Amino acid sequence: MMAANTEDFVIVGAQSSDANEHIAKPALSFWQDAWRRLKLNKLAVISMWFLIFIMAFAVVSNILVPQKAANSFNSDKVGVYKNLPPNSGLPIPGWDGKIKAPGDNSATDVYASQGVPDGKKFILGTDNIGRSVAKRVIVGLRISLLVAIVATLIDLLIGVAYGVFSGWKGGWIDNVMQRIIEILSSIPNLIIVTMLGLLLGSGVLSIILAIAMTGWLSMARQVRNMTLSLKERDYVLAAKSLGESSTKIAIKHLIPNMAGTIIVQVMMTVPNAIMFEAVLSAINLGVKPPTASLGSLIADAQAMLQFYPYQILIPAVMLVLISLAFILLGDGLRDAFDPRASED
């Protein structure tokens, strides 16, 4: 027998059952809770503010920098304004209007040598026919974001609906729907884009449609896989036995539980769509010049990479930053939407 030091213990008595059942954690709504968890992820918050700023900027810049201003150039003075390096007006090395051409020993002030009027500065330089890179990047950003977001939304709608339906119905319907996806995904994207381009004429609309038409396949597949596993869960059976309709089950039980997968997929689709648009623009299937998109800017500047690296660097950095921000935010959102992921 073990002798207990009874004097070390204090009898507290049985607590009331109410106290036993008490949960000390404060009650939060779903969005409060998600927001609280998202705030813990610094990178995701920075990405979110960055994206909000970029999108707000893209909308506001419609007034400040209309597309015409970015496309027009003075054909008489191309020689004066072409390929000017970025000039901040301050003596910052690499941002003072001077550039060191390959083979030279010292940087030359291009603004002076091409005879640009005094006081005229291009903060991000100009392209090979004398258009402001800054203006073209702003317009390009707008077009790229528009293409990416609209295409992703269409993706989301078709992909999720198709995937949930196929997975939920199962059996031969699922079988047929999956074969359709396989057939569609075996057609090379470029062929679809070319055909659409022929049908609708090349332009923003046909790019959006082309990206949407090919992009939803992977979303549909993922959603269908998730549906197949989720529909066997007990809470779905419980909803069924309560008499919940299939549509309601999809909205209340299936989609919220695959939100993580969907969000990640969306956040991957956005940069993918921007990239795909860039590729299309680069091979002349995308936006028609003189309209700028981030992709077409990169493609145009590619030939002169060694001489005027800033012309490709600026849109490329924008592209990378936006893609990165989407991916980081997607990661953060996935964790934030999962109540079980909270560490406390």
Place this chain on the structure above:
Amino acid sequence: MTEGTPKKLVELKDLQLYFNKGKSNEVRAIDHVSFDIYEGEVFGLVGESGSGKTTIGRTILKLYEPTAGDILFEGKDVTHLKGRRLSEFRKNAQMIFQDPQASLNGRMKVRDIIAEGIDINKLAESKADRNQKVQQLLDLVGLNKDHATRYPHEFSGGQRQRIGIARALAVDPKFIIADEPISALDVSIQAQVVNLMKELQQRHSLTYLFIAHDLSMVKYISDRIGVMHWGKLLEIGSADAVYNHPLHPYTKSLLSAIPVPDPEVEKARQHVDYDTSVETDGKKRDMIEVNPGHFVLATPEEAATYKAAQR
């Protein structure tokens, strides 16, 4: 079970459910099963894993489509119900699930989980009425009212199972299928949940189909017990009869496997092996009433031997 002429609430008539019918991997999950559940009783269904207990429960609730046979609820055939009639039936028959973790949607608040049945059947007139109903249900299962705004993952296993019970009770059913409601809970919580179920049964005059593989718990809660193996129902009888005077060798084997919380007795306990040939030799067997209300699946000769062995 009240004596006299007890009313049959649920009747299964020669129910069959085959998965992959006609293929080489055909599984006879339910193989010619017939039994009745009387109003107000607790019918325990026991058997090893994969014996088809859960499948029977889900088939009664029409979550699976039976291959053949009939299910009667309050005398009406519910086997092929559709649409509005089906949802009416589902208001009367509900289910409590095995794993309280898996049976609650982690993305929904407890209030919305419990109110799901209320919303579907439009049982609440207003939002305030709905909240009040949820609160009553929480109270009924011994949870307090500020739990309504919580998510399932914040609760312990026993609390979650009680949420599941509250959800089933929300539509005010007559019949509840409890599919191994305690096997995912630790022993200290099992009694809590079983006692809650017993108490609710008396207060709301519920009828249970209690599915479990823990014979001692089934005996504690059930009025009658059915023993299943490989999709077949082998024995039915009152809890006492099945527990104290088992007829079928499988039941004997099951009972001999119950550990005894007494080291001396436990040391002497002998496990009776079950010879499956009584099921696989291909002879035709029927449910034979050996003693009043005590049936066993056997050939007439076997039934006579079982009866003789009792003496």
